[in-house]
Amino acid sequence: xxxxxxxxxxxxxxxxxxxxxxxxxxxxxxxxxxxxxxxxxxxxxxxxxxxxxxxxxxxxxxxxxxxxxxxxxxxxxxxxxxxxxxxxxxxxxxxxxxxxxxxxxxxxxxxxxx
Numbered sequence: 200x201x202x203x204x205x206x207x208x209x210x211x212x213x214x215x216x217x218x219x220x221x222x223x224x225x226x227x228x229x230x231x232x233x234x235x236x237x238x239x240x241x242x243x244x245x246x247x248x249x250x251x252x253x254x255x256x257x258x259x260x261x262x263x264x265x266x267x268x269x270x271x272x273x274x275x276x277x278x279x280x281x282x283x284x285x286x287x288x289x290x291x292x293x294x295x296x297x298x299x300x301x302x303x304x305x306x307x308x309x310x311x312x313x
Contacts, residue, residue, distance in 0.1 A: 286313035
């Protein structure tokens with residue numbers, strides 16, 4: 200269980216720094232064992248893809264998403280100003296979380312706004 204949020208209501212602005220958050224990353228196996236389910240030590244990254252599937256510019260991907268101290272399984276990162284973004288396009292984001300042998304991938308639809 201976890202949720203991802205992107206920018207403002209799923210929108211990235213073409214001439215601004217945007218953000219991505221993964222909130223409440225949990226390990227379902229730990230829930231079954233009545234252990235603290237939140238994963239605070241995962242390696243989490245974000246990659247952004249343009250309309251045609253090419254990795255977005257600037258060439259900074261994948262971006263690390265560090266753990267937000269004091270939270271329950273939350274990770275955040277800032278996304279730099281996009282070089283080839285055009286308002287109205289729909290890009291795809293991918294958040295990947297790895298903790299030991301477990302890997303989860305979240306796919307996000309991101310609208311580009313002016």
